[in-house]
Amino acid sequence: MEFTEFCSRMRQEVAGYSSSGRQDTAALLIWFLINYFRIEPQDAIDSVCDHTNDKGIDGIWIDEEEENIYLFQSKYSPVDDNDQGDNDIRNFNGASTWFADETTVQQLLDSTASHELKSLVRNKGILEKAHFDVIPVFVTNKRFNIHANEYLEANPNIERYDSNKLFQEYTYFSDEEITTSPIDLVLDNPSHIEYPTRDGLNANV
16 A cells, blocks of 8 residues: 555545544544554544643543553644644643642642543543553654654654554555455364364364
C-alpha cells in the first residue's frame, strides 16, 4: 500500500466514526485505538473524551496487566501533508501532572474540567490506580515538523504517531491476503481423522 492510498483509506475509515456529531479528532483517536492498540470498537469509543475544557486529554486507556495509564491527545487535519508543530505537544505533556498521584487526580475531579472527562476518570477507576505509570500518547494525521521532532527527542516519555509512523505501523489485510488454501482430509477410519498440516506433519483427531 502506498502512502497516498493509506491516507485516503484512513480518512474514509475515520469518517465512519464521525457520526452523531462526534468531532474529527475524536473519530481519529477511536480509529487509532482500534487499529494500533487493538481495542474493541465499543471500548475505544468509551475511552475517548473530546470536549471543551478536557485539560488537553482526548482519551484514556488503562493497561491493567502492565499497570499503565495511557493519556491521548489527537489532532486531525482535513487535508494531507499538513505540518504538526510543537506547541500542542508541549501543552499536552503538562496534562500528565494531573495523574501524578491520588492528590492530583482528586484535584482534577474537583476542578472545572468537563463532566465527560471527570466521568471517564471515575469510570476507569483512576483514583485507585494512581500508582500506575502514566504514558502520554500524541496522535495526529499531520506530519511532525522540525520543531515537533526536536521537542519529542528531548521528551522521550511521549509516545508519538504522525502520518509517517501511522503509515509505517499500519496493518492491512486484503481479501486475497487472508484467504487460505483448502486442506484435504483423509478419512481412513470412521473414528479417526488424519490431515496434513502446513509444516508437512500429520495431525490426528
